[in-house]
Amino acid sequence: MLEQEMSVTLPIDPGFPHPAGTEDEVVLWWLGQAGFALRHGQTLLFIDPYLSDVLADKYRGRLFPHTRMQPPPVNPSDVVGLTAVLCTHGHTDHMDLGAIPYLQSRSDPLFVVPRAEASKGVSRGIPPARLVGMDAGETFEAPGYRVTAVPAAHEELTEDAYGQNLFLGYVIEIGGVRIYHSGDCAPYPGQHQLVASLDVDLALLPVxxxxAHRRGNGVPGNLTLDEGLALVRAAGVPRLVCHHWGMFAFNTAHPAQLRAQLASVDDIEWRVPSLGEAFTATAVGR
Structure with missing residues (x-):
């Protein structure tokens, strides 16, 4: 089991000095599980932030207790200047009903969600006027960022009755950098060709x-590390950040083992992030 880390305070207030001090870098923080914060200038995006502990109560005493292994790195009610929250799908560790109301307490963010899960988003506290529904192949643009939705297979490509994808990934263009967050995803036909066509600089992948045990008990899974490496290589993505570990003991990977597996990889820049630690991304010269 991972050792529990101390809670940290992220310098996500737009008034806080930019950690890198340049205009050509995007600063990222890993928020745990599939969650990330991205900032460039005055634009602050959260992707899949699970910042509460609501699942511990829901699953207490059941086969897979959802007890947090790491505390949230930031209190959602402390976040200021939040531009938008991107949720890749409706599972609670990606669309957190325990955090959504508090993320609005000091900001007025947009919420980008799969259109197939729009009603679920509203039921979890997203104001309808601030909700942006998307489906694969669509692009949404606002000052400071642009989002292109792509399919995700968790573990399969799944559509609602109207042919809309329940699970999405996003390619986020911010500060001149293209960042691919796959959402919860396993390999699917045509994935690497699609990602390659979007000229991605950095991939955030669950590994x-x-x-069958997890899937048979209602917990669909994600890429393995080998599959993640195969995807970024086939799609020509030069940088990989590994996530979706360290939150729930039944559904994790060990960071030391990930780093050991990656130690011999020299054709891809890789990172197994630490909770709350800032790192930067830049555009690849093309």
């Missing part, structure tokens, strides 16, 4: 894998 906790999948198995």
């Amino acid at each position: 906790n894998g999948r198995d």
Whole structure:
């Protein structure tokens, strides 16, 4: 089991000095699980922030207790200047009903969600006027950022009755950098060709894998590390950040093992992030 880390305070207030001090870099923080914060200038985006502990109560005493292994790195009610929250799908560790109301307490963000899950988003506290519904192949643009939605297979490509994808990934263009967050995703036909066509600079991929036991008990899985490496290589993505570990003991990977597996990889820049630690991304010269 991972050691529990101390809670940290992220310098996500737009008034806080930019950690890198340049205009050509995007600063990222890993928020735990599939969650990330992205900032460039005055634009602050959260992707899939699970910042509460609501799942611990829901699943207490059941086969897979959802007890947090790491505390949230930031209190959602402390966040200021939040531009938008992107949720890749409706699972609570990606669309957090325990955090959504508090993320609005000091900001007025937009919420980008799969259109197929729009009603779920509203039921979890997203104001309808601030909700942007998307489906694969669509692009949404606002000052400071642009989002292109792509399909995700968790573990399969799944559509609602209207042919809209329940699970999405996003390619986020911010500060001249293209960042691919796959959402919860396993490989699917045409994935690497699609990602390659979007000229991605950095991929944020879940690498906790999948198995029949978890899937048979309602927990669909994700890419393995080998599959994540195969995807970025085939799609020509030069940088990889591994996530979706360290939150729930039944559905994790060990960071030391990930780093050991990656130690011999020299054709891809890789990172197994630490909770709340800032790192930067720049555009690849093309």
